[in-house]
Amino acid sequence: MSLHSHPRFAARTEALEPFLAMEVMERAFALEREGVEVDHLEIGEPDFPPPKCAVEACERALREGQTHYSDSRGLVELREAIARDAATRFSASVDPARVLVTSGTSPAMLLVFSLLLDPGDEVIVPTPHYPCYPNFIRYCGGVPVFVETSPHDAWAIEVRAVRAAMTPKTRAIMLGAPANPTGAIQSRATVDALGALGVPIISDEIYDGLVYDGAEIASAHGLGEGAFVLDGFSKRYAMTGFRLGWVVAPEWAMRRLQIMQQNLFISASRFVQHAGIAALEGGAPDIARMREVYAARRERLASGLEALGFEVHGRPKGAFYLFVGARRFGANSRALAGELLERAHVGVCPGVDFGAAGEGMLRFCYAVSEATIDRALERLATALPALEAKASA
Ligand SMILES: Cc1ncc(COP(=O)(O)O)c(C=O)c1O
Numbered sequence: 001m002s003l004h005s006h007p008r009f010a011a012r013t014e015a016l017e018p019f020l021a022m023e024v025m026e027r028a029f030a031l032e033r034e035g036v037e038v039d040h041l042e043i044g045e046p047d048f049p050p051p052k053c054a055v056e057a058c059e060r061a062l063r064e065g066q067t068h069y070s071d072s073r074g075l076v077e078l079r080e081a082i083a084r085d086a087a088t089r090f091s092a093s094v095d096p097a098r099v100l101v102t103s104g105t106s107p108a109m110l111l112v113f114s115l116l117l118d119p120g121d122e123v124i125v126p127t128p129h130y131p132c133y134p135n136f137i138r139y140c141g142g143v144p145v146f147v148e149t150s151p152h153d154a155w156a157i158e159v160r161a162v163r164a165a166m167t168p169k170t171r172a173i174m175l176g177a178p179a180n181p182t183g184a185i186q187s188r189a190t191v192d193a194l195g196a197l198g199v200p201i202i203s204d205e206i207y208d209g210l211v212y213d214g215a216e217i218a219s220a221h222g223l224g225e226g227a228f229v230l231d232g233f234s235k236r237y238a239m240t241g242f243r244l245g246w247v248v249a250p251e252w253a254m255r256r257l258q259i260m261q262q263n264l265f266i267s268a269s270r271f272v273q274h275a276g277i278a279a280l281e282g283g284a285p286d287i288a289r290m291r292e293v294y295a296a297r298r299e300r301l302a303s304g305l306e307a308l309g310f311e312v313h314g315r316p317k318g319a320f321y322l323f324v325g326a327r328r329f330g331a332n333s334r335a336l337a338g339e340l341l342e343r344a345h346v347g348v349c350p351g352v353d354f355g356a357a358g359e360g361m362l363r364f365c366y367a368v369s370e371a372t373i374d375r376a377l378e379r380l381a382t383a384l385p386a387l388e389a390k391a392s393a
Contacts, residue, residue, distance in 0.1 A: 015138040019131055020353035021363075024337055028347045039376035041364045042337075042347035044180065044321065046238035048293075048367075050279070051286040054239060057278030061271035070270045072262040073254075074101025074246070078273045081280040082246055086229075089208065092221035098248050100257050101276075103268045105206045105232035105245035109136050111260050112202055112228045115253060116171045117142035123202075124165055124173040126157045128323065128354035128361075130180045130204065142171070148357050151313035151323075155184035159193040166197065172228075175203045177217040178210070181323040181354045181363040183316025185211070188218040195223040200250070202228045207319040209236035209287050212295045215317035225250040235319075236287050237279045244268055244276045294320050297366040297373060304377040305364065308384060320367045323351065327360040329387045336387070337362060344383035346376045 021042050028038040049055075073079065079096040086094040102108040109132070117123070119141035125133050127146040134144035145165050149155040162173060173194050178185050195201050203220030208231070211217065220227035232245025249257055261267070298315060302322055306312045311325025330336035333350035340346050340362075351361030366373060 012139050012141070016135050017131070019135075020334065020337075021131070021349040024341060024347050024349060027338075028341060031341070031345065036345055038341070038345045038347055039368070039372050039379065040347045041366070041368060041372075041376055042349045044235075044319075044365050044367065045240050046235065046290065046320070046367045047369060048238040048286075048290050050239045050242065050275070051237060051283040053282035054237065054242075054275040054279040058242075058271050058275035061274035066271045066274055068270055070267045070273060072265075072267045073258055074099065074268060075270070075273045075277070078277050078280075081277050082248070085280050086221055086248065090219045090221045092219065094221065094248055095251070098251055098254060099246055100249060100254065100261060101244070101246045101268045101273060102261070103245070103265060104234065104243045105204065105230050106132065107265055108230050108232070108245050108247040109133075109202075109204070110140075111257050111264075112230070112247060112249070113137055113140040113142065114260060115256055116200065120169060121171045122167060122169045123171060124162055126162075126175070126179075127356075128155075128181055128351070128358040129174070130176060131353045133174055134355075143169075145170070146355060146357070149182070149184070151182075151325075154314065155179065155182040157186055157190055157194070159190060159197075162194060163197060166199070170199050172200045172202050173197065175201055175220065176207070177203055177205050177219065178207045178316070178318025180207065180319055181321050181349070181351075181358070183319040183321055183323070185215055185217050185317045188222070191218040191220060191222065195220070195226045200228060201226060202230065204230045206230065206232050206235050206245070210291060210294060210320060211318040212291070212298065212315070213317060217318065221248065225252070228253070233276055233279055236290075237283050238286075238290065239275070239279065242272050242275055244272050294366065297368075297370060298322070300370055301364060301366045301373050301377075304373065308377065308380055309388070310362075320365055322364045322366065323354075323358070323361055324364065325360060326351070326362045328391060329384055330391050331360055333359055333362060339387055340380065340383060343386075344376075344379040346379050346383075
């Protein structure tokens with residue numbers, strides 16, 4: 001073997017696509033190291049601090065020596081608090097025995113796909129979609145089967161199209177509520193109809209709570225044992241770095257999930273779980289405040305992008321993204337995002353990161369200050385005319 005060659009990689013890692021939002025951010029960091037100031041609208045990370053009660057509970061737990069492993073399924077007090085939270089938000093009756101606490105929503109996703117998928121098994125994924133869904137599915141040997149949605153009907157999932165895409169190999173249907181990147185919320189009728197198709201629903205509800213104009217999600221908790229509900233503290237509690245999430249699973253799945261958790265992750269961090277309990281018990285005012293600020297930013301960014309000539313499809317009901325048409329400035333979203341970063345120093349996420357259905361679009365994140373939004377809009381205004389001229393040449 002020469003110095004630079006290496007053994008072959010496992011096929012499951014070769015199947016992974018890069019996460020383009022991260023690639024843009026990493027290039028932006030390189031520019032910043034050269035002294036350039038970049039406006040980061042590419043990555044989905046709240047700029048708010050976590051709730052004070054969560055930080056204090058975490059500090060207290062550390063000082064009190066809560067530094068050991070916990071039950072692999074999570075502290076009983078946290079599992080009970082998660083069950084109470086489901087009752088408060090959705091009037092759902094969740095047995096704490098169906099809650100498994102994980103080090104973020106991402107590991108919960110890995111556990112659920114690992115549980116359900118053998119090689120060649122299929123998962124229906126409405127698209128545009130969160131980039132990691134197909135990557136997790138492929139990593140577990142599965143095959144994502146995409147069902148397109150369109151901005152012209154607020155990204156509604158057509159149950160007929162899902163049914164047509166199902167085969168004997170279909171093992172689950174993936175949902176996001178609200179969805180990333182579109183911010184879309186599906187109707188109760190749609191979620192119930194999808195839940196009646198005979199395979200489990202995997203519903204990623206990490207953006208719930210970040211909803212506007214009085215909107216509410218149709219939670220898959222309403223499907224009871226027919227759903228795996230993924231959730232976490234990263235987005236609505238602005239606790240990305242705590243790495244804490246959970247899955248509420250059907251009772252029949254719990255023992256297998258527990259065994260995987262014991263082996264793969266042992267348990268979520270114990271002192272961080274105390275932060276989670278405090279956030280669930282005392283973080284509601286923080287969520288309400290952040291939601292109000294996000295709603296104002298959503299309008300500021302949306303109207304600014306409209307004025308610049310982007311195709312903004314109404315106002316998304318949830319999450320903190322605008323997913324907008326950008327073809328007049330460049331049909332290749334990855335190249336366009338690269339140009340905007342290099343020329344305007346504005347980080348945005350290429351639409352193609354969210355699947356082929358997202359090509360020609362860009363995702364802007366408004367979890368940044370109004371000053372950052374204003375500066376980004378000004379910088380875009382300076383750079384776009386040349387890009388538009390190039391695109392129409
Ligand atoms: C839809 C969706 N699910 C899950 C995650 C990951 O969440 P966590 O930080 O809990 O792993 C993200 C992060 O961007 C997301 O957008």
